[in-house]
Amino acid sequence: MTDLPPLRDVISKYGLAAKKSLGQNFLLDLNLTGRIARAAGNLEHCTVLEIGPGPGGLTRALLDNGAHKVIAVERDSRSIEALKDVQAAYPGRLEVIEGDALKLDLSILPEGPVKIVANLPYNIGTALLIQWLENLERFEGLTLMFQREVGDRLTASPGEKSYGRLSVLAQRLCYVEKMFGVDRNAFVPPPKVWSSIIGFQPRAKPLAQADPKVLEAVTRAGFGQRRKMLRSSLKTLGVDAEALCKAANIDPTDRAEKIDVAGWCALARALEDIS
Numbered sequence: 001m002t003d004l005p006p007l008r009d010v011i012s013k014y015g016l017a018a019k020k021s022l023g024q025n026f027l028l029d030l031n032l033t034g035r036i037a038r039a040a041g042n043l044e045h046c047t048v049l050e051i052g053p054g055p056g057g058l059t060r061a062l063l064d065n066g067a068h069k070v071i072a073v074e075r076d077s078r079s080i081e082a083l084k085d086v087q088a089a090y091p092g093r094l095e096v097i098e099g100d101a102l103k104l105d106l107s108i109l110p111e112g113p114v115k116i117v118a119n120l121p122y123n124i125g126t127a128l129l130i131q132w133l134e135n136l137e138r139f140e141g142l143t144l145m146f147q148r149e150v151g152d153r154l155t156a157s158p159g160e161k162s163y164g165r166l167s168v169l170a171q172r173l174c175y176v177e178k179m180f181g182v183d184r185n186a187f188v189p190p191p192k193v194w195s196s197i198i199g200f201q202p203r204a205k206p207l208a209q210a211d212p213k214v215l216e217a218v219t220r221a222g223f224g225q226r227r228k229m230l231r232s233s234l235k236t237l238g239v240d241a242e243a244l245c246k247a248a249n250i251d252p253t254d255r256a257e258k259i260d261v262a263g264w265c266a267l268a269r270a271l272e273d274i275s
């Protein structure tokens, strides 16, 4: 542990009043940031990519929990100054990149294991996740804060209300687990809803084969009209939806929420075959 000042003092010293446009809801309780860092497992052997360090509460916890190195990407230039104190307290272990995480070139990451741990800006959380899923071979694990509703979608099983496109895309590639919920009042300022810490453990190989872009298109069509039968909702793909379902061995009168990950992958493969 270091003798860095309390995060409230950092926020007032560097004028870090939260900006809604940047999805800023800060965590000031170091017990909670410690719990998030521990949820990511052993960090001693790896580089941690943190998106949006803000005043640095989670960053400190990651370093205190032994992260070999933290690379933190932050868009808000006001935070960059504040993070210089954290860099000084953990010499050589914190690299701060000022920029947009959506445009981050992942090839800048060093060789060796990388974990992503972040309290994500809620407005770009799913867009970032989709990018990382497309480059999953670079990551040993992801431990991410999402709004509870998004977390529920990521972890839902077929038949559940929250089951949807995101469940399929994430669970095909990862074991996805809700680790714990976080009360809205833990944040400054508090968002409207609770949040969840979600853990992603990449599978050794995908649960079923499918071209990711085709799978995205099929699930978008199916869940886009989730109350309709697949023989109707999948027509938006511009194919004979009934024939597509039959080729994939799926009942065309089923609705999207009933189809498991393997079923969606079968539909994606069948779509490639008949297109």
Ligand code: SAM
Pocket: 022, 023, 024, 025, 026, 027, 028, 051, 052, 053, 054, 055, 056, 057, 058, 059, 073, 074, 075, 076, 079, 099, 100, 101, 102, 119, 120, 121, 122, 124
């Ligand atoms: N990690 C801090 C914490 O837990 O207190 C802050 C988390 S806050 C929910 C999200 C952070 O992401 C903010 O610091 C915000 O400035 C930053 N951010 C927002 N959009 C970003 C982007 N496109 N690229 C990088 N950082 C971004």
